Amino acid sequence: MVDTANPFLTPSTLPYQLPPFADIRDEHYAPAFAEGMREQAAEVAAVARNPEPATFENTFLPLERSGATLGRVARVFSNKCSSDSSEFTLQLEEELAPQLAAHQDTITLDPALYSRIQAVHAQLDALPLDAESRYLVERYSTEFTLAGAGLSAEQKETLRDYNQRLSTLTTRFEKNLLSDTNELAVVIDDVAELDGLAPGEISAAAEAATERGLTGAYLLTLVLPTGHPALADLTNRAVRERVMAASRARGIRGGQHDNRDLILQITGLRAERARLLGFDTHAAAVTADQTAGTPEAVAAMLVPLAAAAAGNARAEQAQLQAQILASGETFELAAWDWAHYAEAVRRTTYAVDTAAMREYFELEKVLRDGVFYAATLLYGVTFTERSDLTAWHPQARVFEVKNEDGSPVGLYIGDFYTRDSKRGGAWMDSLIQQSTLLGTPTIVMNNMNVPKPAAGEPTLLSYDEVNTLFHEFGHALHGLFAQSTYPKFSGTNVYRDFVEYPSQVNEMWMLWPEVLANYATHYRTGEALPRQLVENLRASSTFNEGFATSEYLAAALLDQAWHSIDADTHVTDVAAFEVEALAAVGLNNPAIPPRYASTYFAHTFSGGYDAGYYSYIWSEVLDADTVAWFTENGGLTRTNGERFRTRLLGVGGTKDPLEAYRDFRGRDADVQPLLDRRGLN
Template sequence: MTALGNPLLLAWPQAHGLPDFDAIAPEHFPPAFEVALAEHRAEIDAIAAQAEAPGFANTLAAFDASGRQLTRLEHLFYTLAASATSPALQSVQRALAAPLAAHGSAVYMHQGLFARIDALFERREALGLTPEQRRLLERVHLDFVRAGARLEPAARERYAAVMTSLAELNTRFAQNVLGAENGYQLRLATEAELAGLPGFVRTAARQAAIDRGLMQEGLHVITLSRSLILPFLGFSARRDLREQAWRAWVGRGDDTGDSDNRAICREILELRAEAARLHGHACYADYALEDTMARSRQAVMELLERVWHPALAAQAREREAVLGAMAAAGATHALEPWDWRFYAEQARRTRFELDESEVKPYFPLDRMVAAMFDCAGRLFGLRFKARPDIAGYHADVRAWEVFDSDDGLRGLFLQDNFARSSKRSGAWMSALRNQSRALGTTPVILNNNNFARGAAGEPTLLSFDDVRTLFHEFGHGLHGLLSSVEHERLAGTQVLRDFVELPSQLFEHWMAESEVLKKFARHWQTDAPLPDALLARLQAARQFGQGYETLRYTASALVDMAVHALPAAPGDVVAFERDTLAAWGLPAEVGLNHRLTHFQHLFSSAGYAAGYYVYLWAEVLDCDAFDAFIEAGNAFDPAVAARLRECIYSSGNSREPGEAFRAFRGRDPVVEPMLKDRGLLA
């Protein structure tokens, strides 16, 4: 395949500059990237070779504007690799991992370009820059330094080789996790095997079978999609099948088959430790935390310990309720990890008179999407117009144009909600295009979820946790859509990692507001609103199980921090994980959110490596931030919302995050609202 006539290199014909997805094939990407990489190298060389002295416009702004063809290709390529992959595309992804990483190193180690940026950085006080220009200079300069631009020649060469190897390993890790997830199916063919499963789980499991081409009448399939495996573990009366499903879920990547990630984890950790040493750090955690709000392992550990011990106490209280449910059911076996969710659901049902089958009919997906749009409208004046004529990369993708209150176009929002075998697990936001006034671009923002699809002709019904996920990812989406900066490097979610979860977690608060639920949570068959009594029981039960969930999250963060604090990779990552949890006293029945062998946050890229703590760090910020609305007496207070938009959602990385939070809140954050929200205050 040559570049000539390649649809990726032609003008993309759809509205908002989207490509014709049906015209794109995996083999189009290598020649397209070859052209785009060459173009970008030429642009970088030209900026560096200028005879004119370095200035903001001819160096920083020019660098920010470079690589347009490459940027749009990368956004598209990684979107398809995550959301609509195939064996052919995975092969291309493996082949391109090394050259794309090598190009990134070549750009950020370009000595001629760095010399110009470094000269500007040294003179930054005298340049008369605007605050955003100053921020761009500081961030880009740091990008180059952290990518190795200041290393000695031999160290630069080695660092670039390490980055290339890591890119290949990250790709293999992610593809192995997807392979492990797609390779597992728990087939339920008899009523005895379906025992205990309510109608909504049976419907989702039947649909999962149909989606996988298993048309045998009455056959149901449990996959490792979170929105299917968790309800199965919560409701299946078949303890043997719960154990089988649980072992498959937690064992992803920890086996001797094609999806074994144990050696890959160790290689990644060894290379990260070497990269940190090249930068003069004792361990990778120190290197990673240097460019965060936390700044140090000590700060991270203080927060994790602040939560760990109250969570242990809360889980011990919950354990008594779970053991009570076991006794009531006549169970005499020991409490195992595959038992917890089942008996916790029994305890919750008894204590709060809550039945998930009673709750879910009030949360059809389309109404919850309408709820999140309504909240965005009330808070930020946004309006959403459906664009069914815009075709996505899959039939599941839906599109909306987003407008400000003055009808000015803010951007395009895409949503892809359903689990399928061509899509990685989890939920995430990504950008097909970032906002930039200098480039004249409006954002194109994509939310991915992995909900279990409803039966044909029926809506997809969400759990309360699913609704939280929906709002969370849309909070990220709003961070991208509301971005209002001059330069792309500072746009949207390109902020410090322990700040990026603030807009997403903050937006979760509105999904649980009574006035939102009373307006939008309506029974899909009768249109009856969520009854006041059921709403009260939902709110009363909100903190039940928080000890268990907090321990699962915090344990994962502790393992992440511990393994990246080592000066070299452990000999056995599974044993290291086990020993770390034992040292912290994690109860055996609790387990982890993510084990190392399938921990995509850590190993499919470096994005959250030594950084899984950020959700808790941001939760301190988001709970304190939402308290501003509580103090105003109105969850939609216009003045507070306007300040929130200006300081947090629109500013991207144009402001230092601590300063941005203080500008919104009037002070530094305090931890008590988070502890209160989780029910962890004494």
Template sequence: MTASDAALAGNPLLTQWTTPFGIPPFESIAPDHYRPAFETALAEQQAQIAAIAGHAEEPTFANTIEVLETSGQALKKVGGVFFNLAGSHTNDAIQAVEREMAPVLAKHRNSIFMNEALYRRVAALYEKRDSLGLSDEQARVLDRYHTIFVRAGAKLGPDDKKRLAAITERLASLGTQFSQNVLADEKSYQLVLDGEADLDGLPSFLREAAAQAAEERGLKGKHVITLSRSSIEPFLQFSKRRDLREQAFKAWASRGDNGDATDNKAIIAETAALRAERAKLLGYETFSAFKLADTMAKTPDNVQKLLNDVWTPAIARAREERDDLQSQAQAVGDNIVIEPWDWRYYADQVRMARHNLDEATIKPYFQLDRIIEASFETAQRLFGLSFEELKDFPRYHPDIRAWQVVDADGNHIGTFIGDYFARPSKRSGAWMSAFRSQERLTGDIRPIIVNVMNFAKGAAGEPSLLSFDDARTLFHEFGHGLHGLLSNVTYPLLAGTAVSTDFVELPSQLYEHWLSQADILRRYAIHYRTGEPLPEDLLERLMAARNFNQGFATVEYLASAFVDLALHRRQDLNNFDVSAFETETLKSIGMPREIIMRHRTPHFTHVFSGDGYSSGYYSYLWSEVLDADAFTAFEETGDAFNRDMADKLKRFIYSAGNLRDPAEAYKAFRGRLPTADALLAKRGLAAVVGDA
């Protein structure tokens, strides 16, 4: 046995896992296990693909599509562990493997979907699809595979295939470097607060979280603000030190844009040019046209119209809000002109004056553990699910938690993992992913779903407290989690969240609505010191203030969506100046000077760390049109937990994966497609449409 054989023999990524519910044996996995495991898994699938493509018999659904669906099991297993940890608990060794493997994995995908013999078999089945006697699900799988092959370049000639393959491999490397650069900037920054003068205005919960962050960074006795959203946003909201607010804000805004080794502007320029070339090779005028052809939106013009329709009332509201903030600053004797680092600070004062409501009053009622329980009870009332916490299971970090999920009949549905706290080894943001997805083709495979957050960890012995926005983020990601947990399909290709980008946010954004239900808040918004529930008058004020600052929130989001769309509609990308383009695009839409994009281009990981949301950041708004209308369906019954509506929601949305075209899925649930009216009402923008 060679040394490499010995390494493979003891590689936990390639063994049968006997852990509870098949949770990966994280404690046994080391970074040097990944590369040999990937190599073995890649070789295994390459052999499987060669066998399918070279099959002597005429293609059938069983000997081509089903075998293709079952190929690559080891690769899914290895990749599921690796890419989850690369985002949530990385290190230098994992990042080195990530950089090395990105083009290798892209090349492997190309070798499958540009395989001419394999495509001929798929195309032959697609041509006679109506005569094959397929079930609806099988027909959907065949249709999706044919679309995937065509969009991957299977129909191109040899030279174009070669160029497209080189482009996709290079894009994979660029995306990996982009996200690692952003993480490096986030990880390296810390604003050290030394003494009471630096802490002026900070409430106790923020001081405690900053002390905890300092201790984790070896600065016990001091306080540290990081570039985690749960750290910097409350600092900008409460700090009376305008100079420190400006310093922290500029660091936050300039991630990936500092002219140093982690600057992302050259990566963006090359990425945009390669994406445009890829689209041209595939017969599309722009990358945006290519990307949107396989979504609900279908065309860039449809997206542009939605953005414009919402921008008009949003910008009118944001200007009103800016004037209110300027008046507030003058009223308290601050002779300043509002800047972006001032917005949250004065907005909190205006909210206090208008609604008698500030974050320091609300936050003690929103304990992380209680909000997790609230999200679970909502799932129980809607879908009959129960959650039993696991105590003894493998962990990749001591902070993660896990639950067994069962249905109303006691059947095991899946396993849910929660990873809630910010740390230097985790990229920013919040997301849902899967270590294993549901399917029935290879057995009764139950999912292992993970939610990853970046909440501030409470001090020793103290609970972690959330803002109302944090609580909404938890519900949002758990909505994605339920989309994965409730998946009920046969074929892996269609499982869970494997739907179009502008439909995937519907289950998550819709789930946010239940956090605002009075009976949920009364039960779970409990003061962490007194144990008292959220007072009725405070609950009323909290609900009344839901649309406060919505002009700002909508404008900062829409600005990012406009820039993403405009960049990917652009055809001339020679000597592309990213900074100038961002500035020009924002000027063209009339972006207020006092607000910046929610995600500036140099750290826009949604769009540039991979293909997921490229030319697709609008998807949150597109899905919000759906979710606002969908929750109205519950409200029309007079019961936010109406059983009949919940059953239809589960059947056609949460458990259906990609069984249907998204528009058909929504119509099956609601009976029709929605308009943007419910969205504007939800954001409190409907009243200003006529004034704008």
């Protein structure tokens, strides 16, 4: 009998099946997960035990329809843990992780089910299926095989043990990181020590301190990457050093939040699992089902780029050291100085002051008159705020998205402000994914971590935060526009090393003249961002790219190094491994630490980008080539937008992503635009 009091056990009756957040309580989650797993296990067992010969209709369609209840609760709970966690959610997440891993293994490792999938796959060429249905069969066959469905019964038991242990360890890593990030936030007692920060930033620091009961103090909360935005503007070198030291201390202080032992356990288990699955390393297992294909292909691209980036960074370092000496100081440039003196060079050499640009980047203007405006010009979609619809937190806002003809596209939810209950960084995810088979609509979300100023004061974004909002909204558009019959292909369910491509393309509209003129106005005077400043910004586009590329590639190649360990190699010292890995690719410059060090590298140790952090620059090859296409074909036009939406964004995961790219572009991607963009020629 269905518990009608539990909102997860029946489909929502709200617009677009928006989860009824006002009715959801902590006690609803565990029973809904239990019922969802029981329900899906029974549905899948019915498919696997069907005495009739396997067909597409009696095997793949019921598989795609299975798990409705589990999907509802899992998506809401996952977002809750990331966006508005509590001791309750963190504890339940850790308890559920091995249960969910075991549940997935029960499906994936069922020999009867695998036999039916392979039986249909064997006769695929003789079946009258459309292209998407054929691709569905191919993907199931590939994914089940790579996940170990063909192993012996004994091997499967070992695999189940690995998967459950890994799910617990990666969940614990994320929990430790959130706690340590909060604990290491830098407390400032004297506002004079915040010299260089804008009034809005100081107000946000005061508000963050007040929320923690630190009356009269100021709190610089940490962001996910190594570098903190405030490092560019803080004039007090000792404070800059404190902020950098706090950022780099996450996960290495000993005690209950230390992540070093977890890293060793995670990488060791991943290597063991890879060997069990027939691969030399975890990196080989991961890339086998990505567009890259092999770790060697990843290295062939990244390692030469690293050498070129390191060379550019050394030239930039000399330029910054000269700036230090010119200012009357004699110290050697350190990691906590780089952003500050890079901004000084921008001001003196290129007449660009990104700190002053904040006053032209007010959040509401950027969102409505920039991000939404560009999407309307390109795709004809409109955005209407639905204050009658409630999201998971009072700060999260719901917008209804419609096509030019008034037909519905879905809901977009924006949750932009930082809080202690939210994990670091910025991301996109889905609450509901479109599927013709299931008749489900689309609800996507963007989360950011913008410091919230005091009530009544404007939220002024940094240049990087504006870029991040355009980036994450690119993911949101991908999720909103994707159209598929089957849930497996819904939204952004594409290869990991392709998924960043649409989001990176959307960044181009941030500085597109027509878009920029519409949103970049001074929050007090309404004056437009000076044209000369934008031209200077473009002229300086390759300055500091040596640093930016080096810090990114250091993280990407560190990720590859951790996951290129074979099962017979036993690492015992995380710090020593990092040093050796970065030295091996020429990126061991103390002034340029990796964007993420191992102990706070959430992407690779808890975020699903294990052996896949290379995806950003891998996708940027397609992105830069696409920007060139838009530029060559008239830029921001409905015709161009419709082509990109129809042939690429709207495809979702229904076909091979590189095939979709060729359909859009007319050829394979050219790497030259990427080299030009990053100054790596």
